[in-house]
Amino acid sequence: MKKYNQVYNEIKNMILSRQLICGDKIPSVRKASQLYSVSTTTIQNAYFDLCADGYIIAQPKSGYFVSDIEEILTQEESSRQTSDIKYDLTGGAADADSFDFTLWQRYIKSALRQKERLLSYSEPQGEYDLRCAIAQYIKEKRNVITSPDRIIIGAGVQTLLQTICPLLDKSLTVSFPDNSFRQGMSLFADYGFEVHTRDKDAGIIYVSPSHMTRWGDVMPIKRRLELIKHSQKNGSIVIEDDYENEFLYNVTPTPSLYALGKGNIIYIGSFSAMLLPGIRISFAVLTKQLSEKFKMLSYRFAQTASKTEQIALCQYIRDGHMNAQIRKIRRLYTAKTKSFASILKDELKNAEIEIGENTLQIILKTEFSKDINIFNQMSLRVFVQEYKDGRIVLVISPSGIENAEFKNAAKALKKALI
Amino acid sequence: MKKYNQVYNEIKNMILSRQLICGDKIPSVRKASQLYSVSTTTIQNAYFDLCADGYIIAQPKSGYFVSDIEEILTQEESSRQTSDIKYDLTGGAADADSFDFTLWQRYIKSALRQKERLLSYSEPQGEYDLRCAIAQYIKEKRNVITSPDRIIIGAGVQTLLQTICPLLDKSLTVSFPDNSFRQGMSLFADYGFEVHTRDKDAGIIYVSPSHMTRWGDVMPIKRRLELIKHSQKNGSIVIEDDYENEFLYNVTPTPSLYALGKGNIIYIGSFSAMLLPGIRISFAVLTKQLSEKFKMLSYRFAQTASKTEQIALCQYIRDGHMNAQIRKIRRLYTAKTKSFASILKDELKNAEIEIGENTLQIILKTEFSKDINIFNQMSLRVFVQEYKDGRIVLVISPSGIENAEFKNAAKALKKALI
Numbered sequence: 001m002k003k004y005n006q007v008y009n010e011i012k013n014m015i016l017s018r019q020l021i022c023g024d025k026i027p028s029v030r031k032a033s034q035l036y037s038v039s040t041t042t043i044q045n046a047y048f049d050l051c052a053d054g055y056i057i058a059q060p061k062s063g064y065f066v067s068d069i070e071e072i073l074t075q076e077e078s079s080r081q082t083s084d085i086k087y088d089l090t091g092g093a094a095d096a097d098s099f100d101f102t103l104w105q106r107y108i109k110s111a112l113r114q115k116e117r118l119l120s121y122s123e124p125q126g127e128y129d130l131r132c133a134i135a136q137y138i139k140e141k142r143n144v145i146t147s148p149d150r151i152i153i154g155a156g157v158q159t160l161l162q163t164i165c166p167l168l169d170k171s172l173t174v175s176f177p178d179n180s181f182r183q184g185m186s187l188f189a190d191y192g193f194e195v196h197t198r199d200k201d202a203g204i205i206y207v208s209p210s211h212m213t214r215w216g217d218v219m220p221i222k223r224r225l226e227l228i229k230h231s232q233k234n235g236s237i238v239i240e241d242d243y244e245n246e247f248l249y250n251v252t253p254t255p256s257l258y259a260l261g262k263g264n265i266i267y268i269g270s271f272s273a274m275l276l277p278g279i280r281i282s283f284a285v286l287t288k289q290l291s292e293k294f295k296m297l298s299y300r301f302a303q304t305a306s307k308t309e310q311i312a313l314c315q316y317i318r319d320g321h322m323n324a325q326i327r328k329i330r331r332l333y334t335a336k337t338k339s340f341a342s343i344l345k346d347e348l349k350n351a352e353i354e355i356g357e358n359t360l361q362i363i364l365k366t367e368f369s370k371d372i373n374i375f376n377q378m379s380l381r382v383f384v385q386e387y388k389d390g391r392i393v394l395v396i397s398p399s400g401i402e403n404a405e406f407k408n409a410a411k412a413l414k415k416a417l418i
Numbered sequence: 419m420k421k422y423n424q425v426y427n428e429i430k431n432m433i434l435s436r437q438l439i440c441g442d443k444i445p446s447v448r449k450a451s452q453l454y455s456v457s458t459t460t461i462q463n464a465y466f467d468l469c470a471d472g473y474i475i476a477q478p479k480s481g482y483f484v485s486d487i488e489e490i491l492t493q494e495e496s497s498r499q500t501s502d503i504k505y506d507l508t509g510g511a512a513d514a515d516s517f518d519f520t521l522w523q524r525y526i527k528s529a530l531r532q533k534e535r536l537l538s539y540s541e542p543q544g545e546y547d548l549r550c551a552i553a554q555y556i557k558e559k560r561n562v563i564t565s566p567d568r569i570i571i572g573a574g575v576q577t578l579l580q581t582i583c584p585l586l587d588k589s590l591t592v593s594f595p596d597n598s599f600r601q602g603m604s605l606f607a608d609y610g611f612e613v614h615t616r617d618k619d620a621g622i623i624y625v626s627p628s629h630m631t632r633w634g635d636v637m638p639i640k641r642r643l644e645l646i647k648h649s650q651k652n653g654s655i656v657i658e659d660d661y662e663n664e665f666l667y668n669v670t671p672t673p674s675l676y677a678l679g680k681g682n683i684i685y686i687g688s689f690s691a692m693l694l695p696g697i698r699i700s701f702a703v704l705t706k707q708l709s710e711k712f713k714m715l716s717y718r719f720a721q722t723a724s725k726t727e728q729i730a731l732c733q734y735i736r737d738g739h740m741n742a743q744i745r746k747i748r749r750l751y752t753a754k755t756k757s758f759a760s761i762l763k764d765e766l767k768n769a770e771i772e773i774g775e776n777t778l779q780i781i782l783k784t785e786f787s788k789d790i791n792i793f794n795q796m797s798l799r800v801f802v803q804e805y806k807d808g809r810i811v812l813v814i815s816p817s818g819i820e821n822a823e824f825k826n827a828a829k830a831l832k833k834a835l836i
Contacts, residue, residue: 018553019563093538105530108726112523119818120511121695135436145437155573155698155722162580166608186718190584192610277539278725280573300604304573306724307696308526400537 003038007046015055015066024066026056086379087409091360093400095336098329099276103321104312111311122303122310125294126153126283130314134269134283137317142242143259144267150291155280155304157241157270158183163301164266164284165191167293168237172203180214181206181241205231205238209257210245214385214395215363216356221254228261237287241268244358246326258285266290271313274326281305281313333399334359340398340406347410348417361397366417368392374416382413392417421456425464433473433484442484444474504797505827509778509815510695513754516747516817517694521739522730529729540721540728543712544571544701548732552687552701555735560660561677562685568709573698573722575659575688576601581719582684582702583609585711586655590621598632599624599659623649623656627675628663632803633781633813634774639672646679655705659686662776664744676703684708689731692744699723699731751817752777758816758824765828766835779815784835786810792834800831810835 014020026032029047033040047064050056057067112118125131131148138144154160161184173194176185184206189195196202207227209219219227231238240257258267270282286294294301316322337355341362345353351366369390375382386393401409432438444450447465451458465482468474475485530536543549549566556562572578579602591612594603602624607613614620625645627637637645649656658675676685688700704712712719734740755773759780763771769784787808793800804811819827 013565018550018557019565021554021557096533096537099537101530101533101536105527108526108530109523112519112526115514115519118519118694118696119514119517121690132436136439139436139439147434147437155577155724156720158720159573159577159580159722162577166604183718183720186584186715190609272539276536276725278536280722280724297604300601302574302576302601304577304698304722306573306698306727307694308727309724 003036004042004046007032007036007038007043008049011046011050012055015069020066022066022068025062026064026066028063085381087405087412088381088400089394089396089398089409089413090381090383091397091399092381094277095329095332095399096402098332098399099325104275104316107312107316108308110315111308114311117311118307122305122307124298124301124303126151126303126305127307127310127314130310130317131283133314133317137322138267138269138285142245142256142267142269144256144285145259146267146285150286150288151283152286152294153281153283153303153305153310155282155306156272157243157268157282158187159280159304160268160282160284161187163294164239164286164290165193166300167286167290167297168193168204172237173199173201174204174206175199175202176206178208178212181208184241200230201234203234203236205236206241207238207257208241208243209254211243211358214383215361216244216358218254218357224254224257224260228257228265231264232262235264237264237266239266239268243270244273244360245269246274246330271322274322274329275313279309279313281309336398336401336403337362339403340396340401340410343406343410344396344413347414351417356395360399361395364394364396366392368417370416378412378416380412380416421454422460422464425450425454425456425461426467429464429468430473433487438484440484440486443480444482444484446481503799505823505830506799506818507812507814507816507827507831508799508801509817510799511818512695513747513750513817514820516750517743522693522734525730525734526726528733529726532729535729536725540723540725542716542719542721544569544721544723545725545728545732548728548735549701551732551735555740556685556687556703560663560674560685560687562674562703563677564685564703568704568706569701570704570712571699571701571721571723571728573700573724574690575661575686575700576605577698577722578686578700578702579605581712582657582704582708583611584718585704585708585715586611586622590655591617591619592622592624593617593620594624596626596630599626602659618648619652621652621654623654624659625656625675626659626661627672629661629776632801633779634662634776636672636775642672642675642678646675646683649682650680653682655682655684657684657686661688662691662778663687664692664748689740692740692747693731697727697731699727754816754819754821755780757821758814758819758828761824761828762814762831765832769835774813778817779813782812782814784810786835788834796830796834798830798834 011026020026027035029040029043032043036043047056051058054067055069056064058064128148130153131151134151135146135148152160152163154163165188170192173196174188175196175198177198179197185195209224212219227238238257238261242256256267258265264287266287267285268282272279337359341353341355344362344364348366351364354363356363367390368387372384372387383395384392385395398406429444438444445453447458447461450461465474469476472485473487474482476482546566548571549569552569553564553566570578570581572581583606588610591614592606593614593616595616597603597615603613627642630637645656656675656679660674674685676683682705684705685703686700690697755777759771759773762780762782766784769782772781774781785808786805790802790805801813802810803813816824
């Protein structure tokens with residue numbers, strides 16, 4: 001039986017991993033029995049089941065062949081995607097109504113018409129006209145006044161940091177006052193920087209003022225001014241990751257650090273959360289000094305963002321759709337957070353439920369004494385902020401859950417908790 | 419006059435750099451004269467010229483406003499793109515006939531229809547079905563046998579190396595036997611690795627066997643086997659960047675190092691050169707050990723390639739278009755190289771002109787005693803491999819030049835050289 005399993009699994013895995021593909025001949029029963037040192041009966045049984053399960057086909061007089069498993073895989077893929085996680089409460093997905101696919105398609109189509117442009121590599125810094133459009137956009141939105149020359153574009157914040165790190169002096173220490181941005185912390189460490197949390201004397205300070213903590217605390221204006229003052233006195237560089245600033249509509253609008261500071265701020269913004277998670281376009285405004293260094297070293301960097309998407313996004317912004325899009329998702333997600341919070345309150349009478357400052361996250365505190373694996377077992381994805389002394393703190397974002405599923409998702413969470 | 423220039427240029431630059439945008443009011447003549455400490459006449463003259471040049475408009479009784487400079491900029495941009503370089507002989511662009519835009523547009527359109535999928539972030543490793551398609555593709559093409567689990571996708575080779583570097587032991591030295599891949603060398607150095615050229619004892623060896631040198635030398639099978647043997651004996655990792663292997667049709671087909679080796683090879687491939695420079699999708703096949711390390715640390719990495727383009731590319735490969743595309747561009751570029759080489763031979767009777775092994779590059783050796791800046795002055799982009807003792811060696815690729823322009827490009831090069 002063990003031998004049978006070995007043969008069955010090994011061949012199945014070679015097929016699933018495409019080491020054997022459609023039409024490939026697999027060894028004859030006799031040959032396989034020699035290869036695996038098992039009886040021909042064992043091989044015959046294994047082959048029979050592989051046929052039954054659709055992985056191979058027997059062709060009379062010529063042997064066994066790998067069948068077209070495209071269909072099996074497509075089924076597996078879709079079950080993979082849907083069955084793994086039933087409710088993702090971490091905000092890892094966007095709402096289906098959040099994005100106008102038809103409109104975006106029009107811009108992509110128009111970008112693909114610019115053949116001449118698409119035949120060459122993008123500038124390492126990113127497309128010039130997109131940088132112009134971004135400069136204008138962040139001036140209007142965040143009072144970040146800069147020239148397109150100082151902007152670099154990249155496929156995600158991580159990519160931008162991988163461009164910035166080589167430009168920075170490695171003897172500097174880096175401080176991450178919010179230690180939840182683990183990706184960023186390990187990225188700097190990979191480049192050999194000394195990374196701390198809350199280091200007053202750090203040469204580089206990395207902050208997300210509009211999303212200071214997992215549950216979306218916003219840095220008050222007073223602390224912003226203190227930080228600017230401190231960094232100016234200390235000569236330290238502040239990297240301002242303006243993540244989720246677009247959602248701050250019910251808090252007093254807080255100016256960006258860049259607008260408050262003078263010259264030593266690197267400003268980082270991203271469009272993925274505004275448009276689609278799969279569109280990877282972010283940008284950074286470098287300090288004058290770093291921007292000059294970048295230009296000197298630009299031969300070392302290749303542009304990472306799709307050129308088609310850069311061209312499309314430029315026109316999308318110029319035509320004013322970005323502003324409309326932000327208003328739309330702000331309205332949509334704020335309503336979703338409120339609605340889900342109130343359903344959770346109905347279901348979990350004894351829990352403390354609050355909405356985070358930037359209106360995207362729900363903080364749920366309650367008694368809990370089960371195994372923490374219960375969430376996985378129930379196919380729920382949640383972010384556990386804290387779990388000790390019989391109490392648990394969850395940070396919940398319902399952005400990717402359809403409104404019609406809110407009740408069921410809340411019930412599932414209740415079942416996991418109580 | 420100097421003061422006038424200062425005012426004129428400063429305001430013009432603020433407008434061009436979008437620090438001031440359409441509709442912004444600029445200081446009144448009196449206020450500006452205080453700000454710049456100059457007479458009101460100087461300001462008036464500067465403002466008058468700014469109006470004449472289209473940067474600002476005077477509105478009677480309300481003052482001066484920034485005008486809509488979109489048009490000025492669009493003109494500037496297009497002149498920027500075309501006038502800078504007349505003939506790019508470095509292969510930095512693709513031929514307009516090399517890519518079927520309409521076909522690709524169909525795949526992009528179909529990808530944009532998969533809304534559910536686009537609403538979530540791509541797996542850090544890259545889309546699963548694309549990895550399956552790549553596994554099958556490199557098995558057929560390069561005999562690289564692996565499972566989709568070992569493949570990681572990224573927006574360009576640089577991005578892949580930025581994922582691989584943090585997985586490698588930093589005490590290892592890295593050897594680049596071909597020192598022309600400066601981007602790669604400085605990237606490893608940025609991560610704190612010791613980088614050498616031709617270090618026999620290096621723990622990591624980075625090679626492009628199908629493009630060993632700028633002019634496309636191909637690593638012979640004998641040296642490939644030696645390298646494999648050496649790395650196995652030494653326990654070193656070989657990074658095989660299989661750049662331009664697709665063009666090797668008139669050389670004896672040389673197997674990939676990965677296919678020859680056993681387990682210690684990282685295989686890297688890219689689609690940008692096959693499709694469009696602006697489509698940034700590359701992949702790496704990790705060793706088993708590094709692939710496990712990647713999975714453990716995958717929370718640290720975000721996918722950089724566009725999800726839409728990943729979905730489109732997957733179906734494009736599955737439908738067999740990649741094979742057809744490679745045949746097409748191989749034919750196209752080989753013919754272009756040959757044709758341009760023969761035109762160059764006609765024009766430059768005294769030069770030695772050869773086609774590189776991988777049929778994409780032309781090596782041109784000739785006497786030369788002018789200033790090396792002549793190429794820039796004549797708006798020619800060429801790669802100078804060597805220049806000493808009155809002789810120059812150029813590496814030329816005509817891929818981005820239209821056939822109808824060959825004669826003119828060759829004449830321009832002649833004029834620069836003689």
